[in-house]
Amino acid sequence: xxxxxxxxxxxxxxxxxxxxxxxxxxxxxxxxxxxxxxxxxxxxxxxxxxxxxxxxxxxxxxxxxxxxxxxxxxxxxxxxxxxxxxxxxxxxxxxxxxxxxxxxxxxxxxxxxxxxxxxxxxxxxxxxxxxxxxxxxxxxxxxxxxxxxxxxxxxxxxxxxxxxxxxxxxxxxxxxxxxxxxxxxxxxxxxxxxxxxxxxxxxxxxxxxxxxxxxxxxxxxxxxxxxxxxxxxxxxxxxxxxxxxxxxxxxxxxxxxxxxx
Numbered sequence: 001x002x003x004x005x006x007x008x009x010x011x012x013x014x015x016x017x018x019x020x021x022x023x024x025x026x027x028x029x030x031x032x033x034x035x036x037x038x039x040x041x042x043x044x045x046x047x048x049x050x051x052x053x054x055x056x057x058x059x060x061x062x063x064x065x066x067x068x069x070x071x072x073x074x075x076x077x078x079x080x081x082x083x084x085x086x087x088x089x090x091x092x093x094x095x096x097x098x099x100x101x102x103x104x105x106x107x108x109x110x111x112x113x114x115x116x117x118x119x120x121x122x123x124x125x126x127x128x129x130x131x132x133x134x135x136x137x138x139x140x141x142x143x144x145x146x147x148x149x150x151x152x153x154x155x156x157x158x159x160x161x162x163x164x165x166x167x168x169x170x171x172x173x174x175x176x177x178x179x180x181x182x183x184x185x186x187x188x189x190x191x192x193x194x195x196x197x198x199x200x201x202x203x204x205x206x207x208x209x210x211x212x213x214x215x216x217x218x219x220x221x222x223x224x225x226x227x228x229x230x231x232x233x234x235x236x237x238x239x240x241x242x243x244x245x246x247x248x249x250x251x252x253x254x255x256x257x258x259x260x261x
Contacts, residue, residue, distance in 0.1 A: 009070040016057035023049040058217060065234070066226045076233050083237045087244050090207075094248055097200040098255060104192045105260055112191070116260065121193050122185045123261035129180050130257040133173055134249065137208075140169035141246040144215070148239050154229050156222075163219050166242070170212035177205045197256060204248055211245050214238040 023046055030043025065071035071079070105116040113119030124130060147162035181198075188198040218235045221227060227235055 007072040007074045009064070009072070009075045014057070014060065016053050016060070019049065019053045020057070023053050026050075062221065062226065062234075066221075071231075071233065079233055079237070083240060087240060090244065091248075094200070094203070094251075097196065097203070098251070100192075101196040101200065101256060101260065104196065116193075118191055118193050121190060123193075124180065124184060124257065126253070126257040126261055129176055129183075130253055133176050133180075134253050136169050136173045136176065137246055137249050140166045140173070141243060143169065144239050144242050148235070151222075151227060151232055151235060152229050159227075160219070160222055163215060163222060167212055167215050167219060170208055170215065170242075174205060174208055174212070177201065177208075200252060200256060204245070204252055207245050207248070211238070211242050214241060 026042060026046030026049060028046075030040070030046045034040050034043050104112070108114055108116045108118065117123050143162045143166040147159050147166060150156075150158035150162060186194050186197075188194050215238050218227075218238050221234065
């Protein structure tokens with residue numbers, strides 16, 4: 001950046017936004033062909049090209065931030081604002097699902113039996129697997145905070161241990177969620193209750209998988225000595241995202257599992 005008279009990062013032309021868009025198109029088209037024609041070839045191709053695009057795009061960003069010095073203080077400030085706005089947009093994304101749930105549950109219509117849960121629906125016990133899942137995710141919030149504080153104080157070993165533990169807890173949460181879906185006495189086609197339950201918890205589960213992937217990439221970078229105590233926004237962004245996932249689950253547990261049952 002020595003030839004520049006400013007500290008901002010002028011991003012060079014990159015093929016990855018285009019390949020990412022084409023890969024997403026392949027995935028959505030592949031899902032359609034899988035649903036209607038039971039052929040997963042296009043879907044697998046879309047997944048493969050998406051993974052290749054993500055790997056190469058993330059590789060370029062890591063190179064720019066760690067080795068080329070493009071992520072200066074003003075650039076990191078812009079990244080922070082961008083991450084904040086992204087989390088705000090995700091918050092409104094979930095508000096739509098909560099709105100649908102409360103709209104249906106606070107004033108149940110006659111065809112739902114006039115009460116909530118609707119007639120014929122046996123809700124899951126909030127004190128069984130959902131409570132365990134809540135404990136697991138809250139524990140992961142503690143471990144990711146431990147990892148962040150260890151990184152700030154330059155303790156590499158504890159950072160690695162706490163980050164690995166967070167990823168394990170996130171994976172355990174996902175496995176518990178999958179087992180709960182198989183054991184649920186209702187399906188997504190069981191009216192408004194089934195659709196709001198599975199869409200809301202399903203999208204949250206997707207965010208847990210995305211967050212776990214985010215943290216796994218941070219773990220690889222931590223093992224590769226990419227982070228320092230004063231230059232680690234990639235890790236900090238992952239921490240923010242994980243806390244957001246925690247808060248959404250708490251609201252989801254209180255609303256759908258506990259109050260909604």
